[in-house]
Amino acid sequence: MAKIIPLENNKDNFEESILSLKELCKEDLNSVDTLIIEKLDSNVPLVQEIGKYLILSGGKRLRPLLTISSFHLLKGKNLSTHNHIGLASAVEFIHAATLLHDDVVDTSKERRGNLTANEIWGNKTSVLVGDFLFSRSFQLMTKYGNLDTLKILSDTSVVISEGEVLEISNEKNLEISEDTYFKIINGKTASLFSAACQVGGISAKAKKNEIEALKSFGINFGMSFQLIDDALDYISDSNSMGKNLGDDFKEGKITLPILLAYGRSNDEEKNFWKRVISNLKQETGDFNKAIKIINKYHCIEDTITRAKHFADVAIDSLSIFENNLFKNTLIKLIKVSISRFR
Amino acid sequence: MAKIIPLENNKDNFEESILSLKELCKEDLNSVDTLIIEKLDSNVPLVQEIGKYLILSGGKRLRPLLTISSFHLLKGKNLSTHNHIGLASAVEFIHAATLLHDDVVDTSKERRGNLTANEIWGNKTSVLVGDFLFSRSFQLMTKYGNLDTLKILSDTSVVISEGEVLEISNEKNLEISEDTYFKIINGKTASLFSAACQVGGISAKAKKNEIEALKSFGINFGMSFQLIDDALDYISDSNSMGKNLGDDFKEGKITLPILLAYGRSNDEEKNFWKRVISNLKQETGDFNKAIKIINKYHCIEDTITRAKHFADVAIDSLSIFENNLFKNTLIKLIKVSISRFR
Secondary structure: OOOOOOOHHHHHHHHHHHHHHHHHOHHHHHHHHHHHHHHOOOOOHHHHHHHHHHHHOOOOOHHHHHHHHHHHHHOOOOOOOOHHHHHHHHHHHHHHHHHHHHHHHHOOOEEOOEEOHHHHHOHHHHHHHHHHHHHHHHHHHHHHOOHHHHHHHHHHHHHHHHHHHHHHHOOOOOOOOHHHHHHHHHHHHHHHHHHHHHHHHHHOOOOHHHHHHHHHHHHHHHHHHHHHHHHHOOOOOOOOOOOOOOHHHHHOOOOHHHHHHHHHOOHHHHHHHHHHHHOOOOOOOHHHHHHHHHHHOOHHHHHHHHHHHHHHHHHHHHHHOOOOHHHHHHHHHHHHHHHOOO | OOOOOOOHHHHHHHHHHHHHHHHHOHHHHHHHHHHHHHHOOOOOHHHHHHHHHHHHOOOOOHHHHHHHHHHHHHOOOOOOOOHHHHHHHHHHHHHHHHHHHHHHHHOOOEEOOEEOHHHHHOHHHHHHHHHHHHHHHHHHHHHHOOHHHHHHHHHHHHHHHHHHHHHHHOOOOOOOOHHHHHHHHHHHHHHHHHHHHHHHHHHOOOOHHHHHHHHHHHHHHHHHHHHHHHHHOOOOOOOOOOOOOOHHHHHOOOOHHHHHHHHHOOHHHHHHHHHHHHOOOOOOOHHHHHHHHHHHOOHHHHHHHHHHHHHHHHHHHHHHOOOOHHHHHHHHHHHHHHHOOO
């Protein structure tokens, strides 16, 4: 059984890996930022203000990075198109809209250490600016995409919202199956990762099997990414991934570590979970007790094992592509994200 | 100056006019309903449930009717396409998504005499099911539309959300210009009317000047429709247009009758408006007093005069089309909607 020792060094390696991917995509990423700023323009000042606050206040730009690197993974040297820039921006707009609506839904007060938009401007405005961002993404897709990318992104939007509703329908329900949980995070995270990769590939005129490979890469990377994010809530500090230790726990959010722990708990422990998660009645010391039970049943190790499974599939999906700097950097990113835990 | 006598007979005539348009479009409207039900299908039961509650619980289907009748206004006898059915459904999905998010925003408890979705399922779910409906509309457009219709509908979605944010930014502000108010209702109502007409025309392979005509028809019909709706809040009963007398007033919603009345009020009356609208401190008898001031300054007549202006432009927009049953029914609908007030 693996031991969980989240080393500072390894954490840095993950951030470093993202930075090397960003470095590799620097030019395109700048273009994406320019286009995003251009498209946040609105003659309604509040729309602009919130959009900028949201999109420009940090964030890893991971999804646009996936679009850009998928494009370059494939691109023949002679292909001069900028459609992937527009599509990468569209993907980031969808992501931002989702975050905005998520925060309304969760009544979150902070994200990445900043106040959420709904804390500053109110839920009303957040819902509508989310709609604006979503509509903007749609404009971008129409302009820079084709019927294939439009289909992928609109299908993905449906999957995202279904995933969110599925999550809410099962809020506080400690007895959902792992399969249902996977469906939820597929909707919340993996589907947009996958779409981001596919539209990048399509912009580079990928063949059908290549698009399939990118689809699989994105889905599995996304699943792995989300599971690691789940685990980090119970072992990380506030510097990594922009989350604070125990954020999910405080909200009573059901994630895989909790699901596994609940399933393996004895009656007394099960009652504990019901109190702190289902009824959200938390006292001082509860978080430490939660971690104790989670560790007793090796739930972080097993969450990481699941994540590793998806990471392995993601990496193998890339095997049909020739080795190049983009492919190697993507693979390294995934490997490092897992190897933080050992 | 016109006298406002809302006669039952004339009101019936308006409902009757919509019914004759529906009768004329019956076959297509049935197809739209079939497609809507098909597309409300989701493997997340709650999504389906709310979608059906929302879309199937009434509503005039005015926007799909506009798409269908614009299509038939133009259609050569030999044109056999069903794209307008898909686009009419997409338009209704956008409308439904907007309503759902509007109700969250306004924390409305009733719409058309039914409880709003957010009253039954909560705000959380309403936001996300709204997103689902919006995503579905996008799927439909991608499937049944072309680049032109996609551009129109995505541009319209941006205008709608900007209009809503503009409205919220100016909530309770009695001193906005009439022009700002027109911008708001252009976003809230007229833009989707216009898009509905345009995509119907494009499905029928309309020429550029015909699309321009439909665009103008839709915008102006929408403006006129919204202004009449505003007026009805102060003279109607709960049977017409699905609204209750005084609904807008109770919410402190700023509409043209209020804006005109405020502008023409003396100091004492201005203070009254500030109390009941800006501060939303209403007492028994306030609604009657509001109506008194509104009538004193002929604000309903003048709202109707504005509506008539837009209605006239709408009707003239159709002049480039040959006379046919669809054109005549549309014109009659608009004429009747105005002639209720005389």
